[in-house]
Amino acid sequence: MEKKRIVVKIGSSSLTNAKGQIDHEKLLDHVHAVAALREAGHEVLLVSSGAVAAGFARLGYPSRPTTLKGKQAAAAVGQSLLVQSYIAQFSQFDLIPAQILLTRNDFSKQERYKNAYATITELLERGILPIINENDTVSVEELTFGDNDMLSALVSGLVHADQLIILTDINGLYDSNPRKNPLAHKYDFLPEVTDDLFQSAEGAGTKVGTGGMKSKLMAAKTAISLGVQVFIGLGKGSQKLLDIIQGDGDGTYIGKEGLASINNSRQWIAFHSEVSGTIFVDQGAEDALLYNGKSLLPAGVYDVKGSFEKCDVVEVIGPNGLLGKGEVLFSSTELKKFMGKRSEEFSKDEVLSSNVVIHRNKWVKA
Numbered sequence: 001m002e003k004k005r006i007v008v009k010i011g012s013s014s015l016t017n018a019k020g021q022i023d024h025e026k027l028l029d030h031v032h033a034v035a036a037l038r039e040a041g042h043e044v045l046l047v048s049s050g051a052v053a054a055g056f057a058r059l060g061y062p063s064r065p066t067t068l069k070g071k072q073a074a075a076a077v078g079q080s081l082l083v084q085s086y087i088a089q090f091s092q093f094d095l096i097p098a099q100i101l102l103t104r105n106d107f108s109k110q111e112r113y114k115n116a117y118a119t120i121t122e123l124l125e126r127g128i129l130p131i132i133n134e135n136d137t138v139s140v141e142e143l144t145f146g147d148n149d150m151l152s153a154l155v156s157g158l159v160h161a162d163q164l165i166i167l168t169d170i171n172g173l174y175d176s177n178p179r180k181n182p183l184a185h186k187y188d189f190l191p192e193v194t195d196d197l198f199q200s201a202e203g204a205g206t207k208v209g210t211g212g213m214k215s216k217l218m219a220a221k222t223a224i225s226l227g228v229q230v231f232i233g234l235g236k237g238s239q240k241l242l243d244i245i246q247g248d249g250d251g252t253y254i255g256k257e258g259l260a261s262i263n264n265s266r267q268w269i270a271f272h273s274e275v276s277g278t279i280f281v282d283q284g285a286e287d288a289l290l291y292n293g294k295s296l297l298p299a300g301v302y303d304v305k306g307s308f309e310k311c312d313v314v315e316v317i318g319p320n321g322l323l324g325k326g327e328v329l330f331s332s333t334e335l336k337k338f339m340g341k342r343s344e345e346f347s348k349d350e351v352l353s354s355n356v357v358i359h360r361n362k363w364v365k366a
């Protein structure tokens, strides 16, 4: 069988009980299934939720806390308990877990993003099992990934995974919430995530889950745009993940075969970068960028807003609105001087390291 790289996301509801304790039977079931995937030769990364859910009871909370400091304190306690359990259980399969806690900032700063990629790749090459969670204890509310569904989608793009498996407490996406509507119909396969699907998806099903099916759909949409196929559902026993990758899982498969993988520079520009300014371009430049796969040259630029440096990310506006984002090779001061000019109009003392404003490899359409 062809070796695959699989990201497995496990939700709080699939690891803990409502009393704020790790459910060791559930955890062990996942451990057996991950070990079987590894045994079959596949690479695995776990994105494990459950820190808050596993920690709150020990802090004396009767249920999952709602305040930021309550959640952060619970996560600090629960994360250690979770990883302790994983280390103990994986050791019987000679698998060594590595804890990776990420914040939004680790993705939005390009250097940190590249570093996260390098470290995870090194761990995988050495046969280690990365166990990833959000660094809840230090994340500021506005900077979080939203939830671990989105984190798992971004991680699956980062590592160019073959598949993202989102394990939850329900066997897939239904056309309405099956906990409320017994006649709800399950989707076995969805070629893509269309906007109308969001109407059928509601919030979390239990007191420990956070995002519900809505956030899983958002995550699936993101993963697919990054070239990663998705499965949302459940299973039991050591064969469950092998069954899922072979197409026999109990859930919803999303995305067609052969999705194009997106290189990390483009992923970073599209999903993580902060925009430092705006460039306005004419119709010729719009056609070059959108339809002809060309780089943006100064001749097509007629206005510049904001103050940016070379290698910052800017958004580009054409006559018909937002076109996309890209890494700029001119500072805003330089671009104001050269906009509207053709390369041959640059005088000798104006020779720059590049006459390209945004290279096509560092450009993503809106």
Ligand SMILES: Nc1ncnc2c1ncn2[C@@H]1O[C@H](COP(=O)(O)OP(=O)(O)O)[C@@H](O)[C@H]1O
Binding pocket: 010, 011, 012, 013, 014, 167, 168, 169, 170, 172, 173, 174, 175, 176, 177, 178, 179, 200, 201, 202, 203, 204, 205, 206, 208, 209, 210, 211, 212, 213, 214
């Ligand atoms: N259309 C839908 N199809 C399936 N489940 C849905 C739908 N809308 C809402 N849900 C709810 O989403 C829940 C799973 O999300 P969540 O509780 O956040 O789990 P997790 O902890 O695994 O992230 C299900 O238990 C279900 O109640």
Ligand SMILES: N[C@@H](CCC(=O)OP(=O)(O)O)C(=O)O
Binding pocket: 010, 011, 012, 013, 048, 049, 050, 051, 052, 053, 075, 133, 134, 136, 146, 147, 148, 149, 208, 209, 210, 211, 212
């Ligand atoms: N980082 C949080 C995850 C919160 C979250 O997204 O939970 P879930 O919806 O159960 O995947 C934790 O470990 O508690």
